[in-house]
Amino acid sequence: MCGRYVMAKTTADLVAEAEAEADANLELRQSWNVAPTSDVPVVLERFIGGPAGNGRxxxxxxxxxxxxxxxxxxxxxxxxxxxxxxxxTVLEKPTFREAVRSRRCAVPVQGYYEWKAGPGKTKRPFYVHRADGALTFFAGLYEWWRPARVPGEPGSWLLSTSILTTAAPDPADVRAAGEPSVLAELGELHDRLPVPLTRQGMAAWLDPAAGNPAALVHRVVSEAYTAAAQWTLAEVGPAVGSVRNDGPGLLAAPGPDPAAEPALF
Structure with missing residues (x-):
């Protein structure tokens, strides 16, 4: 699952890492606590200068x-x-089945937050990100929506997006196969995983002329663990749990528990 993430890089850095073009007026808001319904950057491909086969x-x-x-x-x-x-279920759900056929995108993030269940009802937040500091691009979908037209008013279009998720790795299987330990950690963190794209998988996923959406979904899901093996996990403080909190300080390690007994010297 992905319910909060970090995207605080500059527009220029994002455009460079995505190998994309951006409008000169594009402005991205830095955030260390991106929540659903927020405005976020997406990367997509469209044919310019003509339909598929004629345009580029x-x-x-x-x-x-x-x-x-x-x-x-x-x-x-x-x-x-x-x-x-x-x-x-993305190929069958009415909300997503049209988008997955022809409106696929990538959602760039620096990392995302996930909460690990502890004793009772306690949960500990972790920041999941690439160890090298590079962006992760999640497989996403996009749609255009416009409200019912009001006579005399032009109306406006809304661009929206969703992030594809899959089952997290099984920790026992990871350890038995000798795969990177971070995959076992991800499986212990949550039973769902946002789907990260490999470089080649991103090119295929974004291709507006690509057919067979079922094959595309299968491909990016089958490559997800390979991409996720580049991640690392870091525990962060509980402040990330509130959308009112933002800033780089959210990535700091949690402080000592004030309710804990003092150390004896």
């Missing part, structure tokens, strides 16, 4: 609402319930 595919960076709103939705509130899309 151009990779672009746009800003979208995190929470996909299908074109048939009566209002934009539908997006609040569709910020993640399960890979197992």
């Amino acid at each position: 595919p151009v990779r672009q960076v746009h800003v979208a609402q995190w929470g996909l709103v299908p074109g048939w939705a009566p209002d934009a509130s539908a997006g609040a319930r569709a910020f993640n899309a399960r890979s197992e």
Whole structure:
């Protein structure tokens, strides 16, 4: 699952890492606590200068609402319930099945937060990110939505997005196979995993002329653990749990528990 993430790089850095184009007026808001329904950057490819076969595919960076709103939705509130899309059902669910056929994108993040269940009802937040500091690009979907036209008013389009998720690695299987230990840690952290794209997988996923969406979903899911093996986990403090908190300080390790007994010397 992915319910909060970090995206604080500059527009120039994002465009460079995505190997994309961006409008000169594009402005991205830095955030260390991105929550659903926020405006977020997405990377997509569209044909410029003509339809598929005549135009050229151009990779672009746009800003979208995190929470996909299908074109048939009566209002934009539908997006609040569709910020993640399960890979197992994305081809059949009415909310996502049209987007997965021809409106696929990548959602760039520096890392994401996940909460690990502890004793009782306690949960400890962790920051999951690439060890080398590079961006991760999650497999995503996008849609355009416009409210019912009001006579005399032009109306406006809303671009929205959702992040594809899959089952997290099974820790026992990871250890038995001798695979990177971070995969076992991810399996112990949560039973779902946002799908990270490999470089080659991202090119295939974004291709607007690609057919067979089932094969594309299968490919990016099958490569997800390979991409996730580059991640590392770091425990952070509970402040990340509130959307009112933001800033680089959220990535700091948690301080000592004030309720803990003092050390004896």
